Amino acid sequence: MKQQIVISGFGGQGVVFLTKLVTEAALLKNLSVFASETHGMAQRGGNVVSYIKIYDPLSNTHKFWSPLIRPGNADLLISLHPEAIPPYLHLLKEGGIIICNESTVKGNSPNYTKENIIFFNANTPALRLGNHRMANVVLLGFAASRGYLFCSLEDLISVAKGSENPGLIEALGAGVQ
Amino acid sequence: MAERKVLLGNEAIAYGLIEAGCSVAASYPGTPASEILDTILKLKTREHLEHIHAAWSINEKVAFEIALAASYAGVRSAVMMKQVGLNVASDPMMSSAYTGTKGGFVIISADDPGPHSSQTEQDSRFFAMFAKIPVFDPSSPKEAKEIIPRAFELSEQLEIPVMLRPTTRICHARQDVTVKPFKIPEVKPSFEKNPPRWAATPKFRLHLHRLLNNKIRALAKENQTFRFLNRDEVLDNGKVSKRCIVSSGITASYAREILESIGLWHRIPFFQVIMPYPLSKKLLEELASFDEVMVFEETYPVIELQIRNGVKVLGRETGHVPQEGELLPEKIEKIITDWLQPEVYPKNIPTPQEVPQRRPTLCPGCGHRSVFFAIRKCFPKGVYPSDIGCYTLGINLGSVDTVLCMGASISQAIGFSKVLKEEDLPTPVIATIGDSTFFHAGIPPLIEAVAQKACFILIILDNKTTAMTGHQPTPENIAPFKISIKELVKACGVSFIETVNAYDLSRIIEVLKEAGYYAFDKREGVAVVIVESPCVTDRRQKERTPRLRIRVTDKCRGCQLCSQRFECPALVSQGRKRPVILDEALCAGCGVCIHVCPFGGLEIIGNGEEKGL
Secondary structure: OOEEEEEEOOOOHHHHHHHHHHHHHHHHHHOOEEEEEEOHHHOOOOOEEEEEEEEEOOOOOOOOOOOOOOOOOOOEEEOOHHHOOHHHHHHEEEEEEEEEEEEOOOOOOOOOOOOOOEOOOOOHHHOOOOOOOHHHHHHHHHHHOOOOOOHHHHHHHHHHHHHOOOOOOOOOHHOOO | OOOOEEEEEHHHHHHHHHHHOOOEEOOOOOOOHOOOOOOOHHHHOOOOOOOEEEEEEOOOHHHHHHHHHHOOOOOOEEEEHHHHHHHHHHHHHHHHHHHOOOOOEEEEEEEEOOOOOOOOOHHHHHHHHHHOOOOOOOOOOOHHHHHHHHHHHHHHHHOOOEEEOEEEHHOEEEEEEEOOOOOOOOOOOOOOOOOHHHHHOOHHHHHHHHHHHHHHHHHHOOOOOOOOOOOHHHHHHOOOOOEEEEEEEEHHHHHHHHHHHHHOOOOEEOOOOOOOOOHHHHHHHHHOOOOOOEEEOOOOOHHHHOOOOOOOOOOOOOOOOOOOOOOOHHHHHHHHHHHHHHOOOOOOOOOOOOOOOOOOOOOOOOHHHHHHHHHHHHHOOEEEEEOHHHHHHHHHHHHOOOOOOOHHHHHHHHHHHHHOEOOOOOEEEEEEEHHHHHHHHHHHHHHHHHHOOOOOOOEEEEOOOOOOOOOOOOOHHHHOOOOHHHHHHHHHHOOOEEEEEOHHHHHHHHHHHHHHHHHHHHOOEEOOOOOOOOOOOOOOOOOOOOOOOEEEEEOOOOOOOOHHHOOOEEEEEOOOOOOEEEEOOOOOOOOHHHHHHHOOEEEEEEEOOOOOO
């Protein structure tokens, strides 16, 4: 069992928050994890990216030793904004999947026709929950419920139950279609 | 009982320090090191760790000296900072290597290859070598945590400061690690007076230098400071290659993962250096049997330059490894395959698309934006020295001309104001500095400005926090001894002091003009304007930004002043002469843009509380 995930977005969209959530789910499943985050100056509205590498510590051959994902190796790219796809597209392996939130500004989405990209409007469900900042969690709920993650939606909900933010469980559920 | 947790590298270091019985922790925030003390403070409160004295210091030099004194008093202590912070603390560091320590003393200096959030890519390991103190170079968060007790023991055994040098990819990596219960150290602090040592005169310093050299020589004889990681695999394979790899830090982890993934792990001997200085003599002996040694390390050739026993070394000095920039795994992959498997390569390593990267900007609603807009409006021909912090991003608004190092805005303003003239009239010099940076290194140069009667405007951007690094407190907001910036400025001898609210653009412009009259027309001296603006991303501040609902009206002419010159990320340009679009999800509702637009193209349509912000 191993999976390499890239999460991208703009500073302030909650990339680091999602990274934490996903790594906690790995721990829950007794898997090992490496992740890498963006902090500091780059977080101020610029492009923000996280890498997550999940592996089974009991496996002898499929171990990771470092937190970065090499180009052409990512299984999944979760993007919180269409503009945050192109800078990280080269990380994706052949046949890798992209899951992307739609832009909050109409008519501002680049036109992708590739088969391996799935657009999902996570903003509307988040606004319905009264907090547009939850769009990141909604999108993660969507990815998990469609089976694209190493863990299930239930695993993420278990993590959310242990957090201090009661809105998380609802937001994860709002991504289920 | 041990427990597994996923921790950020900096959190792992914090746990490691507390588990090892560290009693005093001091730091000044700076990316990528900030979360170490953040975490210690959080754990101290949550776990009621009364035995630990942990506090943010005004700067790294002060932090260093506080922690060092605790070590003199026999308890384990640590100081942490980013790499350029070590420049500030270098004075006590050099001297502490001579005096030595009593309680274990660990200096954590986090480097930032890239650089991602720093002025330089400097390598703290060279600083350790310069000071003649040992340095550990961890290859993962887990290893960083495991090294800490060893670093304390070594420090106590040799009575020497020990450095731990993580890099950004360690500090800001997450990994599952094992944490142990915290225990209270049994050592009782006591200071043993010994003036020839702790207050040594130059004559005794020579003696201390000799002792220091002996310590470093003894350490170089250690053979536990490097690991032949794949000894078993390589020996099982029979014929040992005459080429090997020596690597340390995160690059050792990249290289190991790459060798495993391309099937070379059992063929190429791999030495991980845990302590790059002093480099183990035993390692040098091992390397003598190889024809070629490839060195991977960040960021400067510290290990590479110490391998001097006639071995052919490949690295930064020979051009095999780039001399600047982060040594990313894809670079290492290319170097390894070009070197060991040229027949297999060039394999196709995908490269990033040439796309315009979104640059960092001030947050929507940030109070600094109106100040930078006003500076350029009032003094379009001015020179604008600035400083280190979020407000460096005032560069996007054209109101930041120089950024050197902490506190330099004020000293450079003195220099500029003394020499720059335009047609015999002095060039207006307007300096900007944040509150935390002002406390850190701005007070001596402000006194200097008064003493030299330098005529410029100093704007102190007071958002009541150290915003860039995650909202650490400043001396202004540590209860109950709040220190007032205004009173400090007054005490420095400044006569012109005005305080304004960041969201009142017209008042800022008015005050800047008054300050300009004082400093540039009347030549009375330095004028200080304190702009108060609670940080929009700091949820702990009671006083919050206005929350207005804004709308684009049909008077918008698409002039792009608001989206480009004012540079608000929430105002999205659709091109010239096309009306701007307001991104409601980003807009913080500060309402400054209403006053920026000369055509009435933006208006307030209500209070934004219902947005659920």
